[in-house]
Amino acid sequence: MDFYILLGVEREASDNEIKRAYRRLARRFHPDINPGDREAAARFRQILDAYETLIDPERRRRYDTGGVSSMIEESSTFGFTGFDFSVTATGDRASTFGDLFEEVFTQRDRQAEPHRGADVHAKANLTFEDAWRGVGWETTITRQTTCHACAGSGFHRAIESRCMSCGGSGSVRSVRGHMVFAKNCRHCDGTGRLQQLKCDTCQGQGVERRVESVHVRMPPGVADGTKIRVAGRGHAGVRGGPPGDLLIDVEVRPHRMFRREGDDLHLEVPLAIHEAALGARIALATPDGPTTIRIPPGTQSGQQFRFRERGAPSAHNGTRGDLVVQVRLMLPKLLDERSKELLREFGRINGDSVRE
Numbered sequence: 105m106d107f108y109i110l111l112g113v114e115r116e117a118s119d120n121e122i123k124r125a126y127r128r129l130a131r132r133f134h135p136d137i138n139p140g141d142r143e144a145a146a147r148f149r150q151i152l153d154a155y156e157t158l159i160d161p162e163r164r165r166r167y168d169t170g171g172v173s174s175m176i177e178e179s180s181t182f183g184f185t186g187f188d189f190s191v192t193a194t195g196d197r198a199s200t201f202g203d204l205f206e207e208v209f210t211q212r213d214r215q216a217e218p219h220r221g222a223d224v225h226a227k228a229n230l231t232f233e234d235a236w237r238g239v240g241w242e243t244t245i246t247r248q249t250t251c252h253a254c255a256g257s258g259f260h261r262a263i264e265s266r267c268m269s270c271g272g273s274g275s276v277r278s279v280r281g282h283m284v285f286a287k288n289c290r291h292c293d294g295t296g297r298l299q300q301l302k303c304d305t306c307q308g309q310g311v312e313r314r315v316e317s318v319h320v321r322m323p324p325g326v327a328d329g330t331k332i333r334v335a336g337r338g339h340a341g342v343r344g345g346p347p348g349d350l351l352i353d354v355e356v357r358p359h360r361m362f363r364r365e366g367d368d369l370h371l372e373v374p375l376a377i378h379e380a381a382l383g384a385r386i387a388l389a390t391p392d393g394p395t396t397i398r399i400p401p402g403t404q405s406g407q408q409f410r411f412r413e414r415g416a417p418s419a420h421n422g423t424r425g426d427l428v429v430q431v432r433l434m435l436p437k438l439l440d441e442r443s444k445e446l447l448r449e450f451g452r453i454n455g456d457s458v459r460e
Contacts, residue, residue, distance in 0.1 A: 107153075107154035107157055107158055107167065108154075108158070110150055110151060110154045111125040111126060111129065111151065111154050111155065111158065112125055112129075113125050113158075115168075117158075119159060122155065122158050122159055123159070126151065126155040126159075129148075129151045130148065130151065130152075133145075133147045133148040133151060134148055135148060135268060135269040135270070135271075136269060136276065139268075139269055140268060140269075140302070141268070142268050145268045145269070145271065149271070218341060218342065218344045218345035219341060219342040219345045220341050220345045220346050220347075220348060221248065221338050221339035221340050221341040221342070221345065221346065221347040221348035222338060222339045222348045223338045223339075223348040223349050223350070223351050224245050224247050224337065224338045224339060224348065224349075224350050224351070225350075225351050225352075225353070226243050226245060226318075226350060226351070226352050226353070227352070227353045227355060228241050228243070228320075228322070228332075228352050228353070228354050228355065229355045229357065230322065230326070230354065230355070230356050230357070231356075231357055232356060232357060232358065232359040232362065232364075232391070233391060234322070235322065235325070235326050235327070235328075235354070235356040236324065236325065236391045236416065236417075237324055237391070238321065238322050238323050238324035238325070238326070239321075239322050240319060240320070240321055240322070241319070241320050241321075241322050241352075242317060242318065242319045242320070243317070243318055243320075244315060244316070244317050244318070245315070245316055245318055245337070245350065246313060246314070246315050246316075247313075247314060247316065247337070247338060247339050247340075248311040248312065248313055248314070248339040248340050249311060249312060249313075249314045249316075249339075249340050250310065250311060250312075250340045251303060251305055251306035251309070251310050251311055251312045252305075252312070253303055253304075253305035253306065253312075254303040254305065254306060254310065256310040256311070256340070256344070257303070257310060258302065258303050258306060258308040258309055258310040259302060259303055259308065265297065266296065266297060267289060267292035267295070267296050267297060269289055269292070270289035270292065270296060272296040272297070273289075273296055274288065274289055274292060274294045274295055274296035275287060275288060275289060275294065276288075276289050309342075310340075310342065311339070311340045311342070316337075318334065318337060318350060320332065320334060320352060322354070323419045324417045324419070325367070325416045325417035325418055325419045326354055326356070326419045327354070327356065327364065327367075327416070327419065328354065328355060328356035328364075329353075329354065329355075330353075330354040330419065331351055331352065331353055331354070332351070332352040332354060333349050333350070333351055333352075334349060334350040334351075334352065335349050336349065337349065337350035338350055338351075362390075362391065364416055366425060367415050367416045367417070367418050367423070367424065367425025367426075368415045368416070368425040368426050368427075368428055369390075369391075369414070369415040369416055369425060369426070369427050369428065370428045370430070371388070371390075371427065371428070371429050371430070372429075372430050372431075372432055373386060373388070373429050373430070373431050373432070374431075374432050374434045375399065375403065375405070375431040375432065375433055375434065376433075376434055376436065377433065377434075377435065377436065379399060379403075380399070380402070380403045380404070380405070380431065380433055381401065381402065382401055383398070383399055383400050383401035383402075383403070384398075384399045385397070385398050385399070386398075386399055388429075390414070390427070392414070395414070397409070397411060397429060399431065403431055404431075404433075405431060405432055405433035406430065406431070406432070407430070407431055408428055408429065408430045408431075409428070409429045409430075409431075410426050410427070410428050410429075411426060411427040411428075411429065412426055413425075413426065414426060414427035415427050415428075
């Protein structure tokens with residue numbers, strides 16, 4: 105293949121243009137960025153041969169004169185002869201060959217770090233009564249767990265083969281300034297040989313999808329909008345990282361009589377005229393069971409009464425809110441003349457205008 109076409113440059117391209125083309129292609133085809141990809145590894149070696157030839161003035165002259173055949177002997181070596189390691193004036197992010205490899209290795213090292221698994225989200229819809237007293241709640245979730253076939257490693261033992269990341273050499277070269285460094289290939293531990301294959305079950309990810317049933321005890325007094333965290337029941341961590349959590353969003357359906365505000369329980373109670381005027385003891389059916397409250401004489405419509413520690417139990421510390429009762433005056437149905445006469449007499453006795 106023509107080296108100029110391989111790098112994507114014109115035959116009259118300057119050294120800077122050749123360098124920029126090489127950096128761009130190396131970031132795409134370098135074996136450390138494409139582990140296990142034989143085509144990418146082979147393409148990278150071709151790109152490297154083309155770059156080493158065209159960046160060296162003498163080798164480039166012989167290539168332009170005689171083509172690839174004149175370079176066979178030299179292309180068998182691996183080196184960086186004639187490369188200018190100084191920072192270019194173009195302001196590229198990877199302005200040196202060393203910067204390029206530093207970016208490559210940093211990216212791979214970061215990918216190899218353990219990562220915490222993602223959280224799994226679920227929604228619990230409870231009745232008012234279930235939320236009040238607390239209830240066992242069960243759901244089915246789908247999450248990623250540690251692969252059973254490879255115990256989370258992502259690999260299986262296999263027949264030994266040549267490592268494609270280092271080409272079987274066991275070392276990977278990097279550059280810093282004018283210096284060329286070689287270090288053991290981390291994919292084969294410097295042996296140049298691989299004895300592992302990607303796990304077929306998890307495709308090398310170390311995790312597999314699993315459907316599980318989860319049983320959670322909702323605490324008494326859990327309120328609408330509460331988020332409950334179940335530690336460790338999220339997706340499995342990557343490369344040995346800790347698992348995520350199961351996050352449950354609680355929705356509580358409204359009650360036909362009671363209204364909850366914080367830990368206080370609000371209730372509207374109808375009251376007859378004689379009960380409001382004379383006072384009364386009212387029987388109520390609360391979520392905790394039947395109870396009786398006392399209404400004092402002279403109670404006005406809309407008046408509120410607060411009964412301490414008869415509200416909802418707090419899901420945080422177990423304390424109780426209050427029961428807040430608001431009375432609503434109800435007029436009697438006038439079914440006979442006797443009732444009307446009694447009201448007229450009441451009006452004559454208590455004739456003061458209520459609108460003053």
